[in-house]
Amino acid sequence: MDASMRAAIAGALIQAMYQDAKNWIVGLGKHLPILEGGAKLKRFEGPQEFWQAANAGSLSRGDSIAIRCRPSRFGPYLNSHFVSPIVGPNLGMRLGPPLIGPNPMFAIMANATSHLLPVGLSPQVDSGVQQMTLYPPNTTATGFLSILPMARDLVPTVPALVSADILPHAHWEVWLHGRAEFLESTTLVAMGLLEEDYEVIRQAGRIWFVDATNEDAKAELIAEPLELWGGLYAAGHLEFEGELPVQDVVEVFASQAQAAGHEARVVQNQAGAREVSIFSTGLRIQVATDSPFYAFHADTDFVHGFGRSRSAFDSLVSGTLEALKQLCLAKGTELHNPLDLDFTYTDSAKAYSVMRSGSAEAIRDPVALALRDWHRQRSQRSKGDSS
Numbered sequence: 001m002d003a004s005m006r007a008a009i010a011g012a013l014i015q016a017m018y019q020d021a022k023n024w025i026v027g028l029g030k031h032l033p034i035l036e037g038g039a040k041l042k043r044f045e046g047p048q049e050f051w052q053a054a055n056a057g058s059l060s061r062g063d064s065i066a067i068r069c070r071p072s073r074f075g076p077y078l079n080s081h082f083v084s085p086i087v088g089p090n091l092g093m094r095l096g097p098p099l100i101g102p103n104p105m106f107a108i109m110a111n112a113t114s115h116l117l118p119v120g121l122s123p124q125v126d127s128g129v130q131q132m133t134l135y136p137p138n139t140t141a142t143g144f145l146s147i148l149p150m151a152r153d154l155v156p157t158v159p160a161l162v163s164a165d166i167l168p169h170a171h172w173e174v175w176l177h178g179r180a181e182f183l184e185s186t187t188l189v190a191m192g193l194l195e196e197d198y199e200v201i202r203q204a205g206r207i208w209f210v211d212a213t214n215e216d217a218k219a220e221l222i223a224e225p226l227e228l229w230g231g232l233y234a235a236g237h238l239e240f241e242g243e244l245p246v247q248d249v250v251e252v253f254a255s256q257a258q259a260a261g262h263e264a265r266v267v268q269n270q271a272g273a274r275e276v277s278i279f280s281t282g283l284r285i286q287v288a289t290d291s292p293f294y295a296f297h298a299d300t301d302f303v304h305g306f307g308r309s310r311s312a313f314d315s316l317v318s319g320t321l322e323a324l325k326q327l328c329l330a331k332g333t334e335l336h337n338p339l340d341l342d343f344t345y346t347d348s349a350k351a352y353s354v355m356r357s358g359s360a361e362a363i364r365d366p367v368a369l370a371l372r373d374w375h376r377q378r379s380q381r382s383k384g385d386s387s
Contacts, residue, residue, distance in 0.1 A: 047069060047156040048136065051230065061182060067175070067210060070137055071160065071172075072133050081318070083286055091108070095301075115145040116145075117143035118232075119230040121348040125351060125372050142229065160207075161369040169219045179212075209371060231298065234341055237293045238337070241334045242332060243331065254278050
């Protein structure tokens with residue numbers, strides 16, 4: 001009996017035993033693993049589920065996945081920021097979404113001591129390949145700086161490499177299709193981390209990322225872009241010879257904030273480092289009194305009006321630097337680094353350059369920074385295989 005005859009007999013038996021066999025088989029299919037391109041597709045409702053699978057050992061390198069998320073070019077670089085632990089004299093001085101929770105006291109504390117996480121644009125990795133950060137599908141914030149651990153962990157993210165045709169869907173809620181990948185120690189060690197640092201990251205499960213650059217990568221649109229709030233950030237220091245009164249420096253920062261349309265309020269911490277904070281709604285400036293360091297932090301919706309926000313922020317920063325230069329001239333103080341910043345999130349190329357040359361301890365997400373090296377190594381291997 002040949003194969004076709006056996007198949008025909010089996011089909012007849014099934015029809016005789018189950019008159020609704022066709023409907024039963026279709027219904028069963030709803031509970032089977034989804035197959036895409038011949039491979040099982042693992043679906044995750046957001047970054048949190050992705051990390052749970054990674055930490056549970058449920059991910060394998062090259063797994064086909066779909067993750068529900070909001071992809072964005074805006075991502076965090078720095079591990080720490082020079083920002084006051086409070087938002088200002090009242091809770092309404094931080095823009096963006098409020099922090100809520102089942103405990104009213106937690107909500108009050110969280111809103112009083114949490115800042116929007118500063119983020120910057122990730123530069124293009126290669127022709128047709130872009131680095132992005134995957135945020136939870138329902139989030140309206142990039143995350144928070146806070147003295148409360150619970151507030152710091154509210155917005156989990158996943159680093160990703162995506163093809164250029166996914167870029168137009170930035171900030172949309174999408175099902176992003178790609179493959180699970182992870183970084184080996186050699187890539188992170190080459191960028192300045194120690195093997196011990198890699199082991200800490202590996203044990204935390206943070207060596208994984210999404211590679212959405214292959215032929216099966218795509219973004220299935222779910223909903224239009226929502227607001228996405230985060231912080232613009234810039235920091236610097238003054239190198240000078242001579243005297244420069246702290247009060248005069250603070251007055252420069254406060255007057256420049258007022259000139260930019262902010263109702264600046266000056267407050268000094270009476271304990272610890274006795275730093276001075278200049279607050280306005282959506283803006284905070286920090287001036288150290290025990291060292292010549294300063295920083296700016298502004299609340300920004302990166303989806304709506306980012307161009308205006310960036311322009312206003314850059315104008316405030318550059319105006320303050322020019323005013324500091326004039327102050328030094330008036331005081332007869334020689335300023336060795338006029339109009340110079342150590343770091344600014346509004347200049348992505350410079351920001352990445354600073355992170356590459358700085359200590360690895362300053363990097364918030366080493367995996368996100370190492371993706372460029374991983375892609376470069378992959379491209380080199382592909383060229384070698386083709387030759």
